[in-house]
Amino acid sequence: MYTSLSVAFFILVASYLALVLLAKRCAPGHIRGRTVLLLRALFPTWRFFDDLAEVPVLLVRFRKAEGEYSPWEPCLPPLRRSAWRVLLNPEGNYQLAAQNLLCQLNDDIDLIAGEDVEALRESVSYALVENLTSFELKRRRLLLPGDLFQFKVVGRVQGGTNEADALLSAEHVL
Amino acid sequence: MMTPLTGDEALWLMERVIALAALLQATELILLRRIYAPGGVWIWDMLAPEYNVFPAIARRLVSATLGYPAYLLLLLSQAFVAAYALFYSHPVLFGYLFVGTLLTSVRWRGTFNGGSDYMTLLVLGAVTVANLFPSSSLVSFACLCYVALQASASYWIAGWVKARRRNWYTGRALGGFLKSTMYESARLERLAERRSVLMIFGWLIVVFELSFPFALLDVRLAAGYLCLGILFHFSVxxxxxxxRFVLPWAACYPAIYFISGLQ
Structure with missing residues (x-):
């Protein structure tokens, strides 16, 4: 009884380890399969904070129907630290998820935008970033329905100030 | 004198801590419901076409559970089950939490919170399997070994990738990360300019992560490393x-402590 259970269990563990090793052999940028990307939580990589990198930052500007555009400003405002956030940090995790989304858009820019900006603007990542921008503008009560906004994604090396434009959106109506 | 844990004690502690992690994770997502409700950011109707790569049966499962308000109900049930699992052990409880956490990762196009999702799934998977075979001490032992191995690997690999970067020895990497957090903090900005402090902490982090597997060798070493580990995750x-990194990693610590006490 024990033997058959143990054998079944070890086959399960060995299969999982084999999958983990297989996933490790492919750098994340080279994984093309959408299924693997959607299920990547099953394939740990354990590479955290390895080195400074260029990260995408979302900037936004807006205007009333008849007015001029405001200067570019960060779409996600910095948060205030509090002891409570060590236990429960929904706002911080929302910002991390938003950052993750910008990285996904960056990957899409690398994959499809080279030749076809229109295809990029039809991608799910672009639509979600547009949602993120309008959601933030509504939440901060900066605009009314019918007002216009534009967002851009810039690359900024962590700890640095230099920026390189990666994407300028079309003009959108709130 | 340090007392080693028995396998049953280690498993019991792991279950309680990972249940608490699952409860807090579900609570955070419930509090964030506006971002995935209609009018939010991650709206299901926009995401749904991405899941056409799945087989039909999996597509039906994700459409039934990840739309709104079905996803909110899933999270509420996750919170309820996690609260129950704080006190009771059953494979169905941990299996449900495993599936719910995996569905959440899938809904966020792979992961909601990267490493913490990996570790939460790993520990939930291990405790589910251990609970499926309650009378087999060999299965429990294998589950504890697997969690301890992956937890040690998580520190060692994170240390190894840092050890290959010069920026970690000069303090530049740590300074850059401190300047790019989501928080507004003048004190942290000032700290990020103190190169000697950053250098010392950079070295300490690399040495701590790379040497973490030594914790498996002895209970006293394990106790020291696990205290440092908790301090490290709280600081992060x-x-x-x-x-979200604190509790899933803390859930692995009973397994490491158990392995370190093996004669």
Whole structure:
């Protein structure tokens, strides 16, 4: 009884380890399969904070129907630290998820935008970033329905100030 | 004199801590419901076409559970089951939490919170399997070994990738990360300019992560490393807002402590 259970269990563990090793052999940028990307939580990589990198930052500007555009400003405002956030940090995790989304858009820019900006603007990542921008503008009560906004994604090396434009959106109506 | 844990004690502790992690994770997502409700950001109707790569049966499962308000109901049930699992052990409870956490990762196009999702799934998977075979001490032992191995690997690999970067020895990497957190903090900005402090902490982090597997060798070493580990994860949560890393890693600690006490 024990033997058959143990054998079944070890086959399960060995299969999982084999999958983990297989996933490790492919750098994340080279994984093309959408299924693997959607299920990547099953394939740990354990590479955290390895080195400074260029990260995408979302900037936004807006205007009333008849007015001029405001200067570019960060779409996600910095948060205030509090002891409570060590236990429960929904706002911080929302910002991390938003950052993750910008990285996904960056990957899409690398994959499809080279030749076809229109295809990029039809991608799910672009639509979600547009949602993120309008959601933030509504939440901060900066605009009314019918007002216009534009967002851009810039690359900024962590700890640095230099920026390189990666994407300028079309003009959108709130 | 340090007392080693028995396998049953280690498993029991792991179950309680990972249940608490699952409860807090579900609570955070419930509090964030506006971002995935209609009018939010991650709206299901926009995401749904991405899941056409799945087989039909999996597509039906994700459409039934990840739309709104079905996803909110899933999270509420996750919170309820996690609260129950704080006190009771059953494979169905942990299996449900495993599936719910995996569905959440899938809904966020792979992961909601990167490493913490990996570790939460790993520990939930291990405790589910251990609970499926309650009378087999060999299965429990294998589950504890697997969690301890992956937890040690998580520190060692994170240390190894840092050890290959010069920026970690000069303090430049740590300074750059401190300047790019989600929080507004003048004190942290000033700290990020103190190169000697950054250098010392950079070295300490690399040495701690690379040497972590030594914790498996002895209970006294394990106790020291696990205290440092908790301090490390709390610091990361305070400074970078990565609170979701604290409990899933803490859930692995009973397994490491158990392995370190094996004769």
């Amino acid at each position: 949560a305070v400074v970078f807002g990565l609170n």
